[in-house]
Amino acid sequence: MINLKIKKIDLFKKIDLFDVFNYLGMITLAIITLYPFLNVLAISLNDTTDTIRGGITFYPRVLTFASYKEILTNKNLINSFEVSVLRTVIGTSTSLICTAMLAYTFSRKDYFARKFVTIIFVITMYVSGGMIPSYMLIRSLGLFHNFNVYILPGLIGVFNVIVIRSYIDGLPYEIQESATIDGANDLTLFFRIVLPLCTPVLSVIALFTAVGHWNSWFDTYLYCNGDKMLSTLQFELQRILQSTATLSGNEQNPYKLADPNMQHIEVSPKSVQMAMTIIVTLPILLVYPAVQNYFVKGITLGAVKN
Amino acid sequence: MQKAVLATSRFDKCVLNLRNLCKLFHKQRYLVLMSFPFVIWLIIFSYIPLWGWTMAFQEYKPGIPFTEQKWIGLKYFMMMFKDPDFYNVIRNTLAMSIMSFVVGFTMPIILALLLNEILNGKFRRSIQTISYLPHFVSWVVVASIAKEMLSLDGPINQVLVHSGIFKETQLLLAKPELFWINLTLIGLWKEIGWSSIIFFAAISGIPQEYYEAATMDGAGRFKKMLHITLPGIMPTVTVMMIMGLGGILNTGFESQLLMRNDLVRDVSDTLDLYVLNAGLNSGRFAFGTAVGMFKSLVSLILVFGANNLSGKIMKYKII
Numbered sequence: 001m002i003n004l005k006i007k008k009i010d011l012f013k014k015i016d017l018f019d020v021f022n023y024l025g026m027i028t029l030a031i032i033t034l035y036p037f038l039n040v041l042a043i044s045l046n047d048t049t050d051t052i053r054g055g056i057t058f059y060p061r062v063l064t065f066a067s068y069k070e071i072l073t074n075k076n077l078i079n080s081f082e083v084s085v086l087r088t089v090i091g092t093s094t095s096l097i098c099t100a101m102l103a104y105t106f107s108r109k110d111y112f113a114r115k116f117v118t119i120i121f122v123i124t125m126y127v128s129g130g131m132i133p134s135y136m137l138i139r140s141l142g143l144f145h146n147f148n149v150y151i152l153p154g155l156i157g158v159f160n161v162i163v164i165r166s167y168i169d170g171l172p173y174e175i176q177e178s179a180t181i182d183g184a185n186d187l188t189l190f191f192r193i194v195l196p197l198c199t200p201v202l203s204v205i206a207l208f209t210a211v212g213h214w215n216s217w218f219d220t221y222l223y224c225n226g227d228k229m230l231s232t233l234q235f236e237l238q239r240i241l242q243s244t245a246t247l248s249g250n251e252q253n254p255y256k257l258a259d260p261n262m263q264h265i266e267v268s269p270k271s272v273q274m275a276m277t278i279i280v281t282l283p284i285l286l287v288y289p290a291v292q293n294y295f296v297k298g299i300t301l302g303a304v305k306n
Numbered sequence: 307m308q309k310a311v312l313a314t315s316r317f318d319k320c321v322l323n324l325r326n327l328c329k330l331f332h333k334q335r336y337l338v339l340m341s342f343p344f345v346i347w348l349i350i351f352s353y354i355p356l357w358g359w360t361m362a363f364q365e366y367k368p369g370i371p372f373t374e375q376k377w378i379g380l381k382y383f384m385m386m387f388k389d390p391d392f393y394n395v396i397r398n399t400l401a402m403s404i405m406s407f408v409v410g411f412t413m414p415i416i417l418a419l420l421l422n423e424i425l426n427g428k429f430r431r432s433i434q435t436i437s438y439l440p441h442f443v444s445w446v447v448v449a450s451i452a453k454e455m456l457s458l459d460g461p462i463n464q465v466l467v468h469s470g471i472f473k474e475t476q477l478l479l480a481k482p483e484l485f486w487i488n489l490t491l492i493g494l495w496k497e498i499g500w501s502s503i504i505f506f507a508a509i510s511g512i513p514q515e516y517y518e519a520a521t522m523d524g525a526g527r528f529k530k531m532l533h534i535t536l537p538g539i540m541p542t543v544t545v546m547m548i549m550g551l552g553g554i555l556n557t558g559f560e561s562q563l564l565m566r567n568d569l570v571r572d573v574s575d576t577l578d579l580y581v582l583n584a585g586l587n588s589g590r591f592a593f594g595t596a597v598g599m600f601k602s603l604v605s606l607i608l609v610f611g612a613n614n615l616s617g618k619i620m621k622y623k624i625i
Contacts, residue, residue: 018527022420023429029417030436032495036451039461043454054459098344105341112330117341121348126606129355130598131578132585137355153351156344186336215444218560222586238446241453241564270454277450284442292435 037281044068044275051270067275077276080231087150087232088213096206099156100198103164104190125158138223147230149223150213160205167201168194204294214283233280240273362599366592382596392597395580398486398573403557405490407550413498415543418505419531434506437499449564452492453479485570489561504546505539512538541620548616552609555601577601 038058043051047062071077105111106118128134134153143149175197176189184192195202217234224230331338362382364375386392417437424430440448455462456478463475478484516534525533559578566574575583577597585594 019423022423025420026424026429026433029498030433033436033440033499035461036455040451040454057461101340102344105337108337111334111337111341112327113338113341117345120345120353124348124352126609127356127602128352129358130595130602131581132591132594132598133355133358133361134351135586136358136591137351141350152347155347155351186334186340190340211442215442215446217444217446234444234446237450238564241446241450273450274454277447281443281447285439288439288442289435292438 037285040274040277044271044278046271048269048271067269067271068279070272071275071279076228076231077233077236079229080233080236081279083147083230084214084233087147088210091151091154091213092206092210094151095155095157095209096202099160099205100164100195100202101190102156103161104168104194106161106165107168108186121156121158121161135222144223145227145230146224150219150232153219154212157209160209163205164198164201167198171197207291207294211284237273237276237280240276358595359599361592362596364592366595368591382593383600385593386597386600391575392580394572395575395577399555399557399576402486402489402562402576403554405486406493406557407554409490409494410497410501411547411550413494414501415505415539417498417502418509418539419535421502421506422509422535423527423531434499434503437502439499440496441500443496445560445564448492448496449561452488452565456488479565480567480569482570482573485566485573489565492565493561505542508539508542509535544620545616548612552605552612554608555605 035058039056042058042060043056044067045060045063045065046056047060047064048066050062102117102121106114108114129137138144138149138153143152171194175193179189179193215234217232217238220230220232220235221238224235360372363377363379365378365381366375421430421434424433454460457463458475458477462478463472466472467475478488512535516538517530520530520534555577557576557578559576559582562574562576562579563582578601581594581598581601584590584597
């Protein structure tokens with residue numbers, strides 16, 4: 001009995017005023033983080049004309065799926081969705097296998113060109129030609145308006161190579177040695193032994209690469225601008241945003257036409273724009289809860305290297 | 307006689323070495339196969355653009371072979387330093403990066419400290435999970451959301467009017483004096499949770515005994531925070547700070563390009579946007595390259611300077 005009482009008092013003593021404010025602050029942070037998403041979702045589900053009245057919070061006042069219907073029946077947007085998915089899948093898988101392969105050669109201490117290759121790769125972490133020389137290179141390689149421009153320039157991330165290499169360094173080398181005695185060559189060593197053992201680190205890097213591919217829009221902006229067949233979802237959303245940017249000076253009238261040098265872009269009603277925002281975010285929102293632990297592992301992985 | 311013997315042996319050695327090298331090459335042919343295609347890739351996509359820096363010293367005309375281009379020395383650099391726009395751009399870049407550096411640094415540390423005080427593991431993890439989320443959303447999406455939040459009938463205007471700070475709703479994104487603050491706060495919203503991970507991990511690494519000993523000595527919560535937690539994460543803070551200093555010119559352009567409009571053009575131009583505009587949009591490739599090169603070189607100096615500083619202060623070099 002007495003024990004129980006003491007415990008109860010302890011429990012009350014533990015929570016003081018600071019804790020109350022701390023918990024409240026954390027809840028506020030969560031609300032500030034989530035509310036914008038909910039607000040956008042509510043507007044996207046709300047009737048277009050009703051939205052102009054304003055005051056939508058986190059639930060739609062006049063529920064309608066018209067905006068989503070408009071987007072999902074738009075052939076251009078369906079096509080850009082396909083391009084986004086394709087570049088994410090192809091880009092991530094090719095980049096993963098190439099990065100891992102290179103990292104394996106970095107980890108082989110007996111490899112005669114190891115130092116040379118490592119150094120020339122690490123140098124590029126600190127200096128890069130910059131935007132314009134790269135632009136001219138892509139142009140002269142004929143990668144303009146070409147799907148490969150999404151895959152090739154970003155094929156290997158040097159930082160990822162180093163992360164994978166330090167992971168391979170942590171694996172017992174004896175496994176590789178015994179496989180060599182059994183007659184395995186370097187290709188077999190990599191594909192049959194090292195690659196399967198690297199699954200944890202590879203899945204983290206795959207996630208980061210995939211998010212990067214899904215989220216990128218600037219390469220479309222620079223290299224595939226105006227090409228409907230190669231447009232990505234992010235770029236389409238960006239176009240809608242730019243078309244409304246001119247309106248921000250006069251928002252009372254959301255249907256005012258964009259200025260004449262931005263022809264071809266129709267001003268999208270707010271609900272459509274918000275629906276588009278939700279659709280672009282959705283894949284990330286869907287996979288996020290399942291994989292967020294991997295993400296956190298990823299950053300500590302990088303930190304260990306430092 | 308002796309000399310000849312020596313010569314042959316030297317020659318033999320050479321042959322032997324060569325043969326050994328060939329043998330080694332043959333033995334490691336798969337490793338070569340696994341790395342040299344990427345060396346070629348690297349030369350094409352990283353070193354050829356670096357070679358493109360030569361353009362900054364030429365009166366570059368497209369379609370003419372390299373040897374026939376006219377060399378003009380530092381003319382474009384002079385032009386850059388004479389351009390009043392350039393100083394405006396430098397001011398914007400430095401202002402925005404310093405603001406986001408200060409805010410983006412202190413806030414995550416405070417968040418990590420406060421998270422550490424939450425003993426309920428489940429609650430803490432949920433808060434952390436939620437706060438990381440915006441990091442994974444693209445800048446395009448964040449810009450779209452932010453424009454909505456800052457619009458005339460958006461929630462931020464409503465809060466400001468209801469709390470009496472503003473008399474009436476205002477176009478927050480059309481005010482040049484607010485642009486830097488807006489961008490800093492949006493950046494903070496996006497990255498606060500994610501940046502706090504590294505500090506939180508550092509706090510978790512502090513031995514529990516320190517806290518126990520401090521409790522025995524009668525230290526309260528704030529005393530412990532001040533005298534154990536903060537000194538405990540200081541090495542991490544310093545490393546991150548030095549790395550951040552190196553990237554002070556890298557404000558980027560994504561958020562500015564996506565958030566700006568005609569009314570705030572003057573305060574939103576960063577160095578990268580200047581390159582984009584001067585170089586690509588008006589076709590002055592060589593001038594744009596010169597500006598990009600200036601930025602790269604200054605960044606490089608800052609990175610290595612910061613690294614040396616870290617070596618002096620903490621006896622620990624990052625690079």
